[in-house]
Amino acid sequence: MEAAAAGPALPRRPEVYLDLACPFSYLAAEQVERALGEVEWIAACVSAPGPAWLRGATRARASFRARAERAARALRLPLTWPDCSAGGFPTALRMAACAAESGAGGAFALAAMRLAFAGGYDLEDPEILAEAAMAAGLDPRGLLAAARRRDADGVLEDVARHLAAHGVEGLPAVRMGERWFCGEQAVGEAAAYRRGAAAMPA
Numbered sequence: 001m002e003a004a005a006a007g008p009a010l011p012r013r014p015e016v017y018l019d020l021a022c023p024f025s026y027l028a029a030e031q032v033e034r035a036l037g038e039v040e041w042i043a044a045c046v047s048a049p050g051p052a053w054l055r056g057a058t059r060a061r062a063s064f065r066a067r068a069e070r071a072a073r074a075l076r077l078p079l080t081w082p083d084c085s086a087g088g089f090p091t092a093l094r095m096a097a098c099a100a101e102s103g104a105g106g107a108f109a110l111a112a113m114r115l116a117f118a119g120g121y122d123l124e125d126p127e128i129l130a131e132a133a134m135a136a137g138l139d140p141r142g143l144l145a146a147a148r149r150r151d152a153d154g155v156l157e158d159v160a161r162h163l164a165a166h167g168v169e170g171l172p173a174v175r176m177g178e179r180w181f182c183g184e185q186a187v188g189e190a191a192a193y194r195r196g197a198a199a200m201p202a
Contacts, residue, residue: 016032035188
């Protein structure tokens with residue numbers, strides 16, 4: 001779903017916003033760099049209270065899961081529903097925000113989501129978080145300590161306000177210049193837009 005009108009020239013690095021507790025964010029993470037090249041990875045959360053596949057009526061949860069499973073099959077990617085509380089993965093999100101400060105936000109986010117949605121692991125488990133940190137080349141203890149700082153939540157809150165200000169209500173989301181794409185098809189729509197922009201005469 002598109003969230004804003006066209007803007008000036010495309011930036012060199014699109015921004016991709018991902019919620020580590022969202023299966024569609026996991027699927028987007030697995031394909032975004034193939035589709036868009038180098039991107040800036042940004043941890044985010046706009047759904048409350050908790051992941052869509054754990055909240056609401058039984059039928060709505062089942063429908064959401066079925067859509068995600070169909071999308072995973074279409075991409076030939078594994079999808080396993082992780083152990084997860086209704087509150088999602090707040091510690092993992094804070095760690096992803098801190099990892100981004102070291103330039104490893106993408107590596108951490110992808111490793112964490114693979115552990116969650118390909119392995120079925122709980123991203124609030126310190127041992128699983130340590131594994132994701134090591135996969136990203138980061139010190140697990142240092143990253144966890146950084147995620148416990150008060151300002152870690154502040155970063156995520158700033159991102160949430162930024163997304164709300166641009167009308168983004170669902171993740172994943174991709175920003176290319178002043179153009180936003182959000183929801184389950186965000187990466188594919190952003191890639192199509194980039195191809196169209198590249199084909200236009202200068």
